[in-house]
Amino acid sequence: MxxxxxxxxxxxxxxxxxxxxxxxxxxxxxxDVIYLDGNSLxxxxxxxxxxxxxxxxxxxxGELIGAWDHWxxxxxxxxxxIATEIVGARPGEVIVSDSTSVNLYKLAxxxxxxxxxxxxxxxxxxxxxxxxxxxxxxxxxxxxxxxTLTTDLDRGVDAADVAAxxxxxxxxxxxSHVSYRSGAIADMAAITAAAHRAGVLTLWDLCHSxxxxxxxxxxxxxxxxxxxxxxxxNGGPGAPAFLYVREELQxxxxxxxxxxxxxxxxxxxGADYDPAPGIERFQVGTPPVLGVxxxxxxxxxxxxxxxxxxxxKSTLLTSYALRLARSWLEPLxxxxxxxxxxxxxxxxxxxxxxDAWRIAQAMRDAKVVPDYRTPDRVRLGLAPLxxxxxxxxxxxxRLRDLVAGERHLTFDAVPGRVT
Amino acid sequence: MxxxxxxxxxxxxxxxxxxxxxxxxxxxxxxDVIYLDGNSLxxxxxxxxxxxxxxxxxxxxGELIGAWDHWxxxxxxxxxxIATEIVGARPGEVIVSDSTSVNLYKLAxxxxxxxxxxxxxxxxxxxxxxxxxxxxxxxxxxxxxxxTLTTDLDRGVDAADVAAxxxxxxxxxxxSHVSYRSGAIADMAAITAAAHRAGVLTLWDLCHSxxxxxxxxxxxxxxxxxxxxxxxxNGGPGAPAFLYVREELQxxxxxxxxxxxxxxxxxxxGADYDPAPGIERFQVGTPPVLGVxxxxxxxxxxxxxxxxxxxxKSTLLTSYALRLARSWLEPLxxxxxxxxxxxxxxxxxxxxxxDAWRIAQAMRDAKVVPDYRTPDRVRLGLAPLxxxxxxxxxxxxRLRDLVAGERHLTFDAVPGRVT
Numbered sequence: 001m002x003x004x005x006x007x008x009x010x011x012x013x014x015x016x017x018x019x020x021x022x023x024x025x026x027x028x029x030x031x032d033v034i035y036l037d038g039n040s041l042x043x044x045x046x047x048x049x050x051x052x053x054x055x056x057x058x059x060x061x062g063e064l065i066g067a068w069d070h071w072x073x074x075x076x077x078x079x080x081x082i083a084t085e086i087v088g089a090r091p092g093e094v095i096v097s098d099s100t101s102v103n104l105y106k107l108a109x110x111x112x113x114x115x116x117x118x119x120x121x122x123x124x125x126x127x128x129x130x131x132x133x134x135x136x137x138x139x140x141x142x143x144x145x146x147x148t149l150t151t152d153l154d155r156g157v158d159a160a161d162v163a164a165x166x167x168x169x170x171x172x173x174x175x176s177h178v179s180y181r182s183g184a185i186a187d188m189a190a191i192t193a194a195a196h197r198a199g200v201l202t203l204w205d206l207c208h209s210x211x212x213x214x215x216x217x218x219x220x221x222x223x224x225x226x227x228x229x230x231x232x233x234n235g236g237p238g239a240p241a242f243l244y245v246r247e248e249l250q251x252x253x254x255x256x257x258x259x260x261x262x263x264x265x266x267x268x269x270g271a272d273y274d275p276a277p278g279i280e281r282f283q284v285g286t287p288p289v290l291g292v293x294x295x296x297x298x299x300x301x302x303x304x305x306x307x308x309x310x311x312x313k314s315t316l317l318t319s320y321a322l323r324l325a326r327s328w329l330e331p332l333x334x335x336x337x338x339x340x341x342x343x344x345x346x347x348x349x350x351x352x353x354x355d356a357w358r359i360a361q362a363m364r365d366a367k368v369v370p371d372y373r374t375p376d377r378v379r380l381g382l383a384p385l386x387x388x389x390x391x392x393x394x395x396x397x398r399l400r401d402l403v404a405g406e407r408h409l410t411f412d413a414v415p416g417r418v419t
Numbered sequence: 420m421x422x423x424x425x426x427x428x429x430x431x432x433x434x435x436x437x438x439x440x441x442x443x444x445x446x447x448x449x450x451d452v453i454y455l456d457g458n459s460l461x462x463x464x465x466x467x468x469x470x471x472x473x474x475x476x477x478x479x480x481g482e483l484i485g486a487w488d489h490w491x492x493x494x495x496x497x498x499x500x501i502a503t504e505i506v507g508a509r510p511g512e513v514i515v516s517d518s519t520s521v522n523l524y525k526l527a528x529x530x531x532x533x534x535x536x537x538x539x540x541x542x543x544x545x546x547x548x549x550x551x552x553x554x555x556x557x558x559x560x561x562x563x564x565x566x567t568l569t570t571d572l573d574r575g576v577d578a579a580d581v582a583a584x585x586x587x588x589x590x591x592x593x594x595s596h597v598s599y600r601s602g603a604i605a606d607m608a609a610i611t612a613a614a615h616r617a618g619v620l621t622l623w624d625l626c627h628s629x630x631x632x633x634x635x636x637x638x639x640x641x642x643x644x645x646x647x648x649x650x651x652x653n654g655g656p657g658a659p660a661f662l663y664v665r666e667e668l669q670x671x672x673x674x675x676x677x678x679x680x681x682x683x684x685x686x687x688x689g690a691d692y693d694p695a696p697g698i699e700r701f702q703v704g705t706p707p708v709l710g711v712x713x714x715x716x717x718x719x720x721x722x723x724x725x726x727x728x729x730x731x732k733s734t735l736l737t738s739y740a741l742r743l744a745r746s747w748l749e750p751l752x753x754x755x756x757x758x759x760x761x762x763x764x765x766x767x768x769x770x771x772x773x774d775a776w777r778i779a780q781a782m783r784d785a786k787v788v789p790d791y792r793t794p795d796r797v798r799l800g801l802a803p804l805x806x807x808x809x810x811x812x813x814x815x816x817r818l819r820d821l822v823a824g825e826r827h828l829t830f831d832a833v834p835g836r837v838t
Contacts, residue, residue: 027480037484044480052475052709060655061446061463065456065788071656099704101678102521113560125690130679130704133692137677141532148690230705236479237490237708258556259520260549268834269793271544271567273552285518285549286649289656290471290709369484374688415687 004327005393013320013389019313022305023386026234034368034395038383039208039348042234048297055293075240075287076280078296082242085303086233087206087225088216093247095279096229096292100207100241101130103226104174106255106282107243108138111172111201111224114253118171122200124149124157128180131205135174144171154337156184156344163194170200177215178208178346181373183318183338185213185346189220196221207231210242211298212314212347212384214307217244224249232347232383234298240291243282250278259284301385310384314347317382321349321392328400329353337377348381355408357415359399362408368395374415423746424812432739432808438732441724442805445653453787453814457802458627458767461653467716474712494659494706495699497715501661504722505652506625506644507635512666514698515648515711519626519660520549522645523593525674525701526662527557530591530620530643533672537590541619543568543576547599550624554593563590573756575603575763582613589619596634597627597765600792602737602757604632604765608639615640626650629661630717631733631766631803633726636663643668651766651802653717659710662701669697678703720804729803733766736801740768740811747819756796767800774827776834778818781827787814793834 014020026043035043059067079094087094097103112121121135125148132148139146149165151157156179166173173195178185188204195202203224209215211232217225225244229235245253258273260266261283266276275281302310318338325336329351337350353359353376360372371379378399382392402408433439445462454462478486498513506513516522531540540554544567551567558565568584570576575598585592592614597604607623614621622643628634630651636644644663648654664672677692679685680702685695694700721729737757744755748770756769772778772795779791790798797818801811821827 027476029481033483035483041479041484041487043483044475049475049480052471056463056468056471056655057446060460061468062448064452064454064462065460065790066783067656068460098517098521099678101680101704102517102676105676105678105703128679129682129685129688132690133677133679133682136692137675141675236475237486238705238711239709240707241704256556256560257521257524258552259518259524260547260552261520263548263552266548267793269548271551273555284524285520285660286657288659288707288710290658290713291707292657294709364485371484374686 005324007390007393010389010393013316017313019305019309019384022301023388025301026386028386032367034391036380036382036395037369037371038387039231039381040371041230041237042232042298042383043386044236045234045297045301047301048236048294051293051297052290055290071289074289074292074296075283078292078299079242079279081296081299081303083244086210086215086299086307087227087244088214088218089244090218090247092279094242094244095282096240096242096295097283097287098241100226100228101134103241103243104131104134104205105138106257107203107224107226107245108135108172108174110253110255111203112138112142112144115171115201118169120145120147120169121172121174122147122149122165122170123174124151126151126153126157126179126181127174127176128205128207131174131176154182155339156182157186159187159190159194162191166195166198166200168199170198172203173200174203176205176208178213180208181337181377182350183346183348185344188222192220192222208346211302212310214311222246229295229298233295233302235291235295239295240288245279245282250281255282257284261285261287305385314382314384315342317384317387317389317392318345318347318349320389321380321382321396324392324396325349325351328396332400332403347384348379350377350379352376353378358408358411358413359403361411362402363399366398366402368398424743426809426812429808429812432735436732438724438728438804441720442807444720445805447805451786453810455799455801455814456788456790457806458650458800459790460649460656461651461717461802462805463655464653464716464720466720467655467713470712470716471709474709490708493708493711493715494702497711497718498661498698500715500718500722502663505629505634505718505726506646506663507633507637508663509637509666511698513661513663514701515659515661515714516702516706517660519645519647520553522660522662523550523553523624524557525676526622526643526645526664527554527591527593529672529674530622531557531561531563534590534620537588539564539566539588540591540593541566541568541584541589542593543570545570545572545576545598545600546593546595547624547626550593550595573601574758575601576605578606578609578613581610585614585617585619587618589617591622592619593622595624595627597632599627600756600796601769602765602767604763607641611639611641627765630721631729633730641665648714648717652714652721654710654714658714659707664698664701669700674701676703680704680706724804733801733803734761736803736806736808736811737764737766737768739808740799740801740815743811743815744768744770747815751819751822766803767798769796769798771795772797777827777830777832778822780830781821782818785817785821787817
């Protein structure tokens with residue numbers, strides 16, 4: 001079967017890749033490991049390694065407290081890079097802060113407070129668990145209704161279904177831009193427009209799109225968004241997340257966690273909370289300098305490569321992976337979850353198989369690193385800045401061979417702890 | 420005047436210091452800089468420099484997503500070190516998570532939800548601004564009353580005053596263990612006992628005590644606590660904070676930010692939030708691995724030195740600084756803010772002077788690094804693990820000389836941005 005897709009074809013695609021040189025910007029250890037999980041934890045940029053060393057050895061160790069003179073602006077400056085280069089927003093609309101979950105809580109609560117006469121939150125069952133849990137918590141505390149729309153988990157959220165669910169009782173609509181399971185892209189423009197026609201604020205989760213798929217927050221008139229930095233932004237394990245608030249909304253929204261980094265003139269240490277006028281009001285505590293530094297370096301590489309080039313390569317990578325999956329994996333009992341249309345697909349490709357958990361273990365054993373997603377999915381993340389077409393070829397041929405040889409049947413059938 | 424306190428005396432104290440060798444565990448750059456701000460940002464432990472390098476170069480870069488197999492337990496394991504070695508709690512009662520402000524919000528909200536029939540939150544005007552702002556936010560959102568007791572800002576919170584304010588309408592009492600301004604220690608045992616007699620839950624802020632002053636959370640029967648790790652725990656700029664929940668309360672309390680790291684069996688990614696039974700339910704999002712690693716290294720050094728030895732040295736350092744302040748600074752228009760009694764004093768010494776802002780600037784110019792605290796305070800942090808008696812002598816003699824020579828009058832009188 002390998003004859004159908006000779007490795008030469010992958011090599012030719014790599015030779016023609018305008019972003020090929022970016023792979024060298026990342027630490028790549030064992031070249032035999034095919035890492036298809038950059039959408040869970042991106043690789044380490046070499047620049048980040050240097051920047052962290054500089055922050056620890058020179059700034060923290062050398063400048064001590066005096067380094068706060070420049071650290072104080074780091075979360076905002078890094079937010080500006082993400083805003084202007086990655087998510088289609090203006091300077092001052094994005095800041096790096098807290099975790100995705102905490103940011104989602106802050107912005108959802110702020111939105112709900114802004115429309116106290118509306119009592120329904122809408123999300124869908126394809127939204128990431130932490131998003132649904134956060135919304136469940138807010139609904140429970142405030143006596144609101146959380147409506148969870150049923151979505152085709154392979155096709156992703158449908159704009160018409162969402163539009164039909166919105167009415168004048170709807171306070172907030174919260175959805176993921178790219179599905180963490182299938183990789184399907186939601187129609188942000190159509191859905192946001194439908195929400196606004198119903199007077200509903202929108203909160204988009206960009207975790208699986210930022211850095212992989214162009215995001216037009218301003219173009220789509222999005223109100224609020226949050227996103228992760230340790231996936232395609234390569235910010236490192238548990239790096240702080242970002243949040244976006246449309247400029248026109250910033251002064252009228254107030255988030256519920258009134259910390260000193262959200263305070264106007266914070267070092268006056270005044271008696272009463274008085275939030276900063278701009279995006280800083282959505283901060284809470286002291287920013288994690290090591291983490292924000294890593295986010296800055298990761299975002300800068302994205303900016304340098306440029307989202308159009310990244311998207312072009314990403315589309316080629318996922319369509320190539322889908323071609324291999326169709327001819328190599330479908331005959332072995334796999335089916336493809338990810339949409340076939342280029343414009344409906346994010347940066348990862350997911351396949352179903354009844355033995356997905358065993359297969360994911362066997363792949364790791366064969367030095368191909370995927371993600372398992374319950375109950376029957378193997379997810380292949382193809383981070384465009386460092387994944388080669390040859391790696392896709394090798395990774396999928398190893399996957400094909402191990403399933404054809406039934407090697408996965410030697411692994412434990414019961415899912416254990418999965419990260 | 421210097422004759423009153425010869426440098427020899429400081430040298431003798433250093434020679435007799437059983438913790439003297441710990442200074443070598445920290446990066447000390449310019450030996451001429453007298454760093455008296457370790458209670459704002461602790462110095463860099465050499466072990467942390469190595470640990471961060473290992474996490475970046477070996478774990479993140481080398482193990483990639485597989486490193487989560489051990490990272491997943493890091494916040495809890497580090498919490499156990501803090502619990503058992505630093506704050507007098509049991510394993511499983513402390514976890515590293517989020518910022519101090521976010522943790523305070525989570526625990527205060529959980530406490531308020533537990534006593535919905537009570538409507539008053541009590542704090543005092545000596546509590547740190549972020550604590551007061553967080554409580555203001557919670558009171559505003561829930562229509563509760565926030566009572567802010569007036570405290571003698573030099574003597575610190577008075578147990579009898581607090582006891583008199585508590586009644587059966589009081590839901591929550593939130594105070595700082597050590598005052599960020601004067602360094603006065605609150606009587607945690609007496610105040611917590613008084614609160615419990617009135618059926619009131621207690622939430623203590625340990626930011627200025629953890630790592631400097633013995634904290635007996637279990638001994639005092641404290642319900643809830645939060646603390647900072649970038650001060651005496653030397654966790655680095657913006658390092659994640661910790662939170663404590665007394666074991667008996669954990670299952671009955673539910674915090675408001677329902678994130679996936681608080682979920683039981685989180686990687687099953689179930690539809691509904693079901694909080695983990697233990698301290699993990701107070702987590703929210705993905706833990707910041709670089710930050711938690713730094714906290715772990717900092718906490719381990721504290722554990723190795725031992726809180727009794729740290730407290731003994733801290734008391735000697737502050738009493739020595741007070742002696743110098745009385746004979747050298749009081750004649751120059753300073754007055755001492757910090758309590759004179761050893762058992763009422765934390766790890767820093769604060770002095771008042773009408774020109775405090777100018778003096779703080781002049782000190783930095785003279786390579787002595789203090790903190791300025793509005794409106795008239797110069798705060799001298801004497802972190803016991805690396806501050807020498809000779810440094811206290813040199814730092815205070817430089818301070819004396821610059822004020823005696825009126826060099827501070829050449830600096831700008833209007834406070835600017837202060838960190």
